[in-house]
Amino acid sequence: MTIGETGTPGGTTAGPIDGTAWIGGYPYRELPHPDPEVLVRVLAREGFGGAWVGHLPGAFHRDPAPSNRHLYEAVAPFRAVLHPTPIVRPDWPHWERTLQEAVDRGAPAIRIYPGLWGLGPRHPALTELAEGCARAGVVVHVTMRFEDLRQRHPIDGGSDVLAATVRGLVRREGASPRPVVLVAGAGREVIEEIHWGLTPEEQGRAFYDFHWVWGPPEDHFAHLVRTLGPERLALSSWWPLRLTQQSRALIDLLPAAAAETAAETAVEMPERAPPTFADFADGRRMVARAAAVAQSLT
């Protein structure tokens, strides 16, 4: 029997909203049962109230339209729990219509894969998309990587998304508005390169899925909780690619006191009470932030 297959319903929709999940297969290895009805059971088992769901095969397609159709159809029976997050490829004709359809269908976020599309930092298409999402109140979900570099298929030449690409999405330039962004798949170094390269206002629009961050004994996660704050760090399952228990494991292993993770050379930080599960960001909070951004533009 496969991990995730035995989940039983019983969760509550009051639980946090998982920011990073997909349905569908992956081109480079077998994924057990990547089906929406299984995801619903797993979310309930793990205490999530719902999930932002992408369509995994579409990340590797040129035209995102068929992938988005599959996504909307697949999650429709589970719409109370599974929230579609379609792909919007800003260098594809009529991407604005794709974004508008996402808004019309109530998508909380859209997915982008600039590393697979060959779109580098400050590409004009990404800039236009960023502005469009800011005005629409839609979160931009960026997948930095799907797998560890060391295990990738030889034909998998897509590079990790650069921190500079994310900074380009978040940074304000003149009157051009910028959206709320969720960064998924980054480790401590990339997260810090983004966060500390932003103004305080910009930092408030960037969230980081922490599924790939290392816990003890390196304690990168504890460090980020201490320096960025739990409110910037978003819960996720990474289903069906990775084991869904990781977010909770990282939180459960946080030390009781910041001093336990502070390097000898670290600057002193104000002591904060250990965060609880509820202190971390989730889909609802990001949606609220994105709505506030859009509201400020009207």
Add this chain to the structure above:
Amino acid sequence: MTNPATLLMADQGPLIDVHAHFHTPWTNRSDWARYNASRLRAGDAMGVDVHVASVLGSWGYHSPTYFASPEDQTQANRWMLEFAASQGDRVRAWVAVNPNFTAHAEAEITAGMAQGAIGIKLAAGRRADDPLLDAIAEQAAAHGVPILQHIWQDRRRDWPNQDASNGLDLARLAARHPTVTFLLAHLGGGGDWAHTLPAVADFPNIVMDLSGSGIDRGMIDEALRVVGASRLLWAADLTLCTGLTKLRALPYTGASASERAAMRYGNAVRIFPPGTFDRVVARHTGMAGTPRMGAA
């Protein structure tokens, strides 16, 4: 936060981390003591009874991590053995050696075993099928201890700073030394784990640990299908968080309670010298020895 009450897991009982590391004062990181304390703290929170650990030279400070100089490795082993002795049953030691220095390696093994080491750690100083490793394997046989071999899952090219081995390399060594148990390191430690499973499936003296930062869904399921629970050992290596995740995932793999107990500690009891973990097991079960489980 580090409250054991929050660490809900379906399985209780002994838990042995067969692939752990510590740092020494002779390293390139100023937070070495914090690192060690964090490992012990998190291990306690998770219920780890024993960390079976090694130190790889100076971790790159004086000589490369995977090509440690004899002097660095001697210093590291000495620290590791003294640290293990200071921790009672909580920490046990692998003696790490660089096989390029055969005489030194043999002397380290002899000295380490005399001071309580329970296995031999080989990193990536030489490919696993290199004839230089035969002397190390013979030492393992003589002392009745396993060898923990660093493995790169499906090495398709050379990577910097190591002569990494893959499952096929280790299988050739294991075939030459059928009485020695080889513990294939970190199935989740990078590279393509799917390559490793068939590479070693036909070599029953190769067992593997589940450690590593990789938590691919389907990995444990496939390992259970290809080699079975009797050849899988839970471990954490550099990331206890992914170790906890895998522990919590085990009940959803379809593995039975006895198979999960085998992965948590029973297989470790079997591959290390008799009696190594008797006190630890007795604390939990009131009796020493290997739990009942499937055939090895």
